[in-house]
Amino acid sequence: MYIIVVGAGQIGSQVLDLATASDNEVVVVEQDPEVAEEASREYDCLVIEGDATDREILEDAGAEQADAIICTTDEDATNLMVLFIAKELEISSLVTVVQDPQHLNIFRRVGATILENPQRLIAQYLYQAIQRPSVEDFMELGGDAEIFEVTVTENAAIAGKTLSEAGSESLLGEDVLVVALQRGEEIVTPRGSTRIEAGDTVTVFAREGMTDDLVELFVGEQEVAE
Amino acid sequence: MYIIVVGAGQIGSQVLDLATASDNEVVVVEQDPEVAEEASREYDCLVIEGDATDREILEDAGAEQADAIICTTDEDATNLMVLFIAKELEISSLVTVVQDPQHLNIFRRVGATILENPQRLIAQYLYQAIQRPSVEDFMELGGDAEIFEVTVTENAAIAGKTLSEAGSESLLGEDVLVVALQRGEEIVTPRGSTRIEAGDTVTVFAREGMTDDLVELFVGEQEVAE
């Protein structure tokens, strides 16, 4: 793919790192000379120092053959203008971060794929880390449903039981599904006869979300501040 | 919970937004007077303007009764020093972002829960948006296993089939599990008889990760740039 990245700041440079690792042709447009120079030193990509809201700069960046553009600046107005020009130049895949939620509709009208307020994404992880320290990763689905990952402890109620046992003892209800189970390096597809052991990392689907009781089932009673 | 947040920048202020929304007591320590003042205006929390590596500042922030501290500055050295003092002050839950992967071991030694390079997390989402535009969310498990969310299209091979049919036609192998299915507002726990329809948003566990073929099964053949 031919990808144009707009902005080589903290987020932009990580995108460069990912995009240049695969077999893409990558061009980055960055206005700040020092930041541009550092990007040039660090990543195997073409760096264009300039203002991406200047149509000629985008053309220099090869907009005509680009498959995708990713806007990473923290100025919504800049990202918006760039996306408009990118659309005129017929770049098919438009991706952007959006800082201010009230600007979402405007960006949607351009047809861009949006990552709303990336800082919030990070904040959720940090906040989760103190709220449910035992949960290692999680993903929100529609409604209240969530998928989460925990490592089973010795004093967990479920430790040492098969999934069938856990079901018949009403430890696991209908709305909960153990999706995957990692033991050491191996990923096990769980069946009724699979026995959950302390130290297993389990991935759990919870239709009603990860409640305290549900998490406790896997990690035992935790000392938690109120 | 009594939570101390260090830094009220882009990430820190989002943490404040989350933490003050629930029933927590929240104190933020921020060195930059302007940033501190803005935090004070925006969030319902105590704002202390000062350097969190100064033990007295942390004490003023109520470290003695704090349950958790979240370090959000982009200076690893600052976060490290703060965590050390926090540990001396016996704050039990220590959470931090870490910019430089080479510092991870040092932070682990302090016993902190770490969110490594948050900007990379964002970059992954952005990059994924152009690589697999149909994938709406995803989570990496151990090994190659991944869970992902897509919306089924009309020309998807699986559209109109029950999960049993999909299994018997070898569309879905052993290593793939449809974990959940959202139709309109409703979350359906999928069974063999559940019929996948165009417009459903499905959550899929893939033991070998989301390959092009697997994604195509749900969203049909996409015109993709090489």
Add this chain to the structure above:
Amino acid sequence: MYIIVVGAGQIGSQVLDLATASDNEVVVVEQDPEVAEEASREYDCLVIEGDATDREILEDAGAEQADAIICTTDEDATNLMVLFIAKELEISSLVTVVQDPQHLNIFRRVGATILENPQRLIAQYLYQAIQRPSVEDFMELGGDAEIFEVTVTENAAIAGKTLSEAGSESLLGEDVLVVALQRGEEIVTPRGSTRIEAGDTVTVFAREGMTDDLVELFVGEQEVAE
């Protein structure tokens, strides 16, 4: 009218001066505190210090009752974002300056009335002043047609002749029309019998534009640098 002016810089403050002179309600949004304060001191209008790309700021400025918005910042990206929000807020009259001609189509799509590159407008006047120093004002029409204003000199060929005489002597062709004539304070509507005299300021329509010969007819031969 209720008018929101965005930007109180050199152009914005002149707009404020004009708009507050008539019976309008005027609000200006300006990000720079010092500029905002000066506007507040100078003009009889409400001054809101803030970023007009923030929807709440525009709402504070009374966007819901505003009849018109005039964007005067020299950042096209800012003006574009503001116009989009203004449109969402259903302000009916959208006016803006546009710096970069390549952005014109994007602005047109928003439905704004555009004043393209205002600095060029000024430059034309300055350049005209040395190219045709005798021309006092001018306006470009479609094609090559122009209207211009000159003051007739004593040694002009037309001085002392009636318009009829000038026509019959082939001084004035079909494509030229003396539209108006100012003598002292009085504006005369010219007829065939009107005699052009030295000192008269005449407004001339020239279908083929103001050629050297045509201008010379009214101001005599000028010493001009090559």
Add this chain to the structure above:
Amino acid sequence: MYIIVVGAGQIGSQVLDLATASDNEVVVVEQDPEVAEEASREYDCLVIEGDATDREILEDAGAEQADAIICTTDEDATNLMVLFIAKELEISSLVTVVQDPQHLNIFRRVGATILENPQRLIAQYLYQAIQRPSVEDFMELGGDAEIFEVTVTENAAIAGKTLSEAGSESLLGEDVLVVALQRGEEIVTPRGSTRIEAGDTVTVFAREGMTDDLVELFVGEQEVAE
């Protein structure tokens, strides 16, 4: 012509663009090194970095052979000093912008052609765009007289009528003259038999200025905010 431009800022650079497009020899004097360098890159002219109030700098700029000097800085005091030196160096055509109207007399005493407060010129266009959105261009003559350009709408009273009919129906009085009429690409010199049609762009001389009634005659009744 040999032209010296003082200042290569926003206005100055537009003057450079115009002056270098024709067959002139152009020199620009600019004090700010970065602005000077950019002018040097953009325009085909000699750029002298320095203070134009330094007589030697003006001499280096070729003042002795210059036909004209155009001062575009936004410091009246600088422009004044430059004009005085230019006069001593016997540059015949002196042109300048003047910011502060109270300085006009002083500049007139030097004998310069003056463009008073250029930002106001722009503001007038912007303000006119919301006051009379149907008027596309205009020029002020002596007294109240104005010339303006509008495009005739379908529901205009004059649409479909010849100029004679309009006169005999008292739609057009003595003080109004349709000077020119553009239909498609063609400019028509209007006569009594010329029929005004919707879509025509007409140039109108109005001895008493463009009143609401007069404009309405050509564009019909407009929904206008009060």
Add this chain to the structure above:
Amino acid sequence: MYIIVVGAGQIGSQVLDLATASDNEVVVVEQDPEVAEEASREYDCLVIEGDATDREILEDAGAEQADAIICTTDEDATNLMVLFIAKELEISSLVTVVQDPQHLNIFRRVGATILENPQRLIAQYLYQAIQRPSVEDFMELGGDAEIFEVTVTENAAIAGKTLSEAGSESLLGEDVLVVALQRGEEIVTPRGSTRIEAGDTVTVFAREGMTDDLVELFVGEQEVAE
């Protein structure tokens, strides 16, 4: 007298010190807020913070009743503009420093009393101090004529002689005149019989200027570097 001083910098503040010591009404106009404030604290005068090239500022400073204006800024362009406005406001006595000698004619045309390049005046005193360390003060007249002040030393040829003796011994020629003689606190008007003694401070008029020989006559032979 009513005096307006423009600029309260190093020179301006000394002028304020002198002017406020006598029975004058003094107003100073200074643009820099800090400098203005300091002037306000130090001197018994009205301080107006603002740009003196703004006519209204000068009017606020009481230009209409002012007898004199003294421009002390180190920007010739500023001083020039101020003097022009001062002239329009009919201040009768116009005084200014001028930095660049090439601007002298322009300032003379305004009718100002000029102190050309004051830094040079100082430099002359400093340089004189090493060239002729024994000369305590001096003044240049027309041609080569100079007046200077020295203190007579013991080994001076003239020490112990009356002026008559000095004349008859051809020590003092026709072109030299001892104008005054200070002995202790007393000023003596010298006559032929006045005896010059070591320690006297004499003021000498020298038609051909102060030559080494002449100075040596009063101070003896000095050890001087070449």
Add this chain to the structure above:
Amino acid sequence: MYIIVVGAGQIGSQVLDLATASDNEVVVVEQDPEVAEEASREYDCLVIEGDATDREILEDAGAEQADAIICTTDEDATNLMVLFIAKELEISSLVTVVQDPQHLNIFRRVGATILENPQRLIAQYLYQAIQRPSVEDFMELGGDAEIFEVTVTENAAIAGKTLSEAGSESLLGEDVLVVALQRGEEIVTPRGSTRIEAGDTVTVFAREGMTDDLVELFVGEQEVAE
């Protein structure tokens, strides 16, 4: 002479101009790189960029062979330190400006020749220019005695009279002496028979200082503001 100048600012550069004009070897020490570079471009002297309070810098400047050092910086503390080092390095002639009169004793103890507060010198000239506009130059002697220079006007009481006549008519008292008289380019040594004519520039010694009456004798009654 071998002269070291400390500081190449406004005063220092004028000293350089004077010192390099004669046949001296001149070295200047200047800390500010830009100022140093400009001095290097303008004057025919060695420029050392550095801090003159650093003994090695002074040695590099050739302190061992220097006859004189002139300190022109506006920091008394810097000048003092430099003079101390210069004395250690046995430079025989030490000259300096001193800003703060309260530091005079300290500088005198070093044995330096002092030009106290040079800005005051300038201020005196400026102030004199409005107090006695007819006085062209002046010099203060001991006591109240002054020497001054004026140009005789037509309506002066003394115009047309010989010095003898002026004496016998009691126009000139004992305490006043016409020291010199310039007529055109010629300097005349005045005698009793010398006739003062309008247009003559006379140099006058006044034992009691230049009173209004005395000045009026030479320039007639002037219209003077009170």
Add this chain to the structure above:
Amino acid sequence: MYIIVVGAGQIGSQVLDLATASDNEVVVVEQDPEVAEEASREYDCLVIEGDATDREILEDAGAEQADAIICTTDEDATNLMVLFIAKELEISSLVTVVQDPQHLNIFRRVGATILENPQRLIAQYLYQAIQRPSVEDFMELGGDAEIFEVTVTENAAIAGKTLSEAGSESLLGEDVLVVALQRGEEIVTPRGSTRIEAGDTVTVFAREGMTDDLVELFVGEQEVAE
């Protein structure tokens, strides 16, 4: 004592901390407003914001009753000027840091007690810490003589021996004297019968300085990098 401290920077503020802890009256003069304000907040002393080279500032600081002045700025020139004024004001005890060793003589001439280049003092401690890590503190006397402090290790040759034994075994020569010995909290005055034990901290006078062999006697053979 009444003490004036000049400069409230890193060193100055530590002096304030010490001086205000005892029963002194302390005044500090600091030019930087922020630093002054912080000193005012932290220490119980009078803080005067201003330039200590201004005699009036020193007088305001109570120079007339002051017993001592301590100059802590890192500008030698400033410290010198302050000391001169302090001497004029008859402050009896003058103390200062001196940065540049070449300025020592000048400061000595003022009669000040000097702490030469304090940063070097620190550097010596740091460097010593890697050169002889076992030496805990040290003091240089005249010649090569040094006093140092080490803690005796188990494998030291002297451990377990009385001083007499150590002497008779020629472990301790004539030129070495164990001055003091700390065991636990107690300081023991060592005599011949005093037995040195591992864990004792001994203070040793070494006439020829602390050689490797001597140090090794007390701390055993250390693994040392070359």
Add this chain to the structure above:
Amino acid sequence: MYIIVVGAGQIGSQVLDLATASDNEVVVVEQDPEVAEEASREYDCLVIEGDATDREILEDAGAEQADAIICTTDEDATNLMVLFIAKELEISSLVTVVQDPQHLNIFRRVGATILENPQRLIAQYLYQAIQRPSVEDFMELGGDAEIFEVTVTENAAIAGKTLSEAGSESLLGEDVLVVALQRGEEIVTPRGSTRIEAGDTVTVFAREGMTDDLVELFVGEQEVAE
């Protein structure tokens, strides 16, 4: 030894001066380009411009072969992070300054040799200089014990007496020991028969610290401010 110095500021550069004087291999890491460049010019060592908290920078500095690292920055957090990385890289000797005493425990845990708040060390010397001006150097031992150095004055009670006499006259108690005595260039090991003379510099161990009486014994009664 192979030594890495972190920071080339005031303290760091002094360490460089010491470390490069002996036969060490020295590398300095400094973030500020200008400071780095100056270090490079002044000292014979490798200078690496960069952030020492970046592990790769420390590796570039040769951490693998380094025997010691000395942290001299004034940011405790930076020093801490560097020490942690240095420990991971197995540098055996870790030395650092610590600004904030409350951070001492944290640094001790890393196992670093610490120089606590170096500015305080300097302050103690300065303060001592006014408290006991006669004490030339001193060292604090455990408890109240101190060693100090004074020069004996003529009117000291001990002057002219042998140590035995001083002991028997109860001038010197048990708790006081004259450790060394410098007469001219020579260091004398004092015995009972050694006679103390005015002008000798004596080093004294005082178990109870240097009291006024004890110091007075050696320097006589001093005039001291209260």
